[in-house]
Amino acid sequence: MKRGARRILVTGASSGIGRALALRYAQEGRSLALFGRDAARLEAVAADCRAKGAEADVSIADVRDRAAMAERIAAADAREPLDLVIANAGVSTGLSRGQIAEDPEAVRGTLSINVLGVFNTVEPAIEAMTARRRGQIAVVGSMAGLRGLPYSPAYCASKAAVHLYADSLRGALAPHGVHVSLIVPGFVATPMTDKLKAWQAGKVSDEKAAEIIMRGLDRRAAVIAFPLFVYYAMKLFTMLPPRTVDSVMRLVEVSVPQTHEREKP
Template sequence: MSRPEKNTTTLRHHILITGASSGIGAALAEYYARPGVHLTLWGRSEERLEKTATAARTKGASVDTLSIDLTQAEVALKELIKADDKLAVDILILSAGMADIRPHNALAESADTALKMSMVNFATPVAMATEMANRMAARRHGRIGIMGSVASFHDLPLATVYSGSKAGLGRFSTALQAAMTPYNVRVCLIAPGFIDTPMSQRLDGEQAFLVPVEKAARKIARSINSGRSVLVFPWVFQLTRLLEMALPRPIAHRILRRLDVMQHPEGEGGA
């Protein structure tokens, strides 16, 4: 359900953020909120999305919200085009993501989960970023932030679809950056480790170097604004990436199979 505001065409900056109903998307919305900024916020939960919108309006931003299911890529594309036609998007931040690990005693994730996660984590953001890149290139200006993960650097037996979908998104992001740089459109791949969000709070297990969500939002926004192509944080995950690359793959897989992480159903664990 959309909640539009009037007179947004007089504003100068338009930032569209997916996954804005909680976690890093909500934190980014609050970071960018100020007078002269129009925020278009997308999320699944209309109630939580309105909470984010209220906080942003308190800081002086004008806000539109849209409750949307990103497994429906064609709907998302139509809504993106509608938002950009209304007021040209200066920054697109594709923060929404789905994270599920293999259920206890299962050999792999279910096919249904794999399909949904592939849409939310890869197919829909790729389609949205491609559409917006073409539009921004025609205007010779724009920023696109794409939320990957350090999980994309590793062959995670517990999360084959998650790590795989994020890996595909990562390669797409850097390829799009290569294509768009001549047109003054900058694409930033964001590959964080654990951030203190409802998504991480669903996990039982060690979450090394957990980053507060407000700190993560500042780091991400500054990287997008500056036109940085890749942001990996905390820095230690650069080392783990290099370490796995240096190890023979059978040894790396043996180590990764020992990871012991459990996940609460959505809605539990601080969601």
């Protein structure tokens, strides 16, 4: 087995980046704890991982359920100590052309999964890893967390929140032997982006995204952002006059489907 984490937990492992990461990490000598809500899809991913030589156990869990997540993560850690926890589960929501405000229920559903879901994943891992004084936590953010976009206010807010959370944890946990990485992907070919009507600059496959992420996590990078030209462009936007950037962004035709998720699981 290559160097790196042996026991890895991934939330949102039944599709998209989570699935691609599970398959990328799957190899003999590794043990995967796969978390998701769709039992059939999750079992299929686990079967594919086992076929590649990895051990894989599944947990049907909703990241919004704090008590259930704490219980299941503790059980996964008890089965074998977790080396790497990837808080990946997330949803998107936004505005269609001509729509002015987001549905308050969709907004709260997005924040509940994207923000509280990350907290519910990371907090139990902190307790276990700091007690052992070793481990790694990865939080999946987004380019949308770098600068507000007029067509997806709640999603941008949710990702900005977890960006700062990861940045804060990195400094707080380093003295306790726990490394924290923030993953900042651009457009990745997943079921989520398939529904997005927009120009998707620099879009990569989920397999390529998983390769980049794994490489960054192996070297314990503080930030894993890709593609870099989009990352630096978004950084530049934050330094330009806000109203100018807003005006330019409004010229781009984008339609983001509203999530069906709600605040409570």
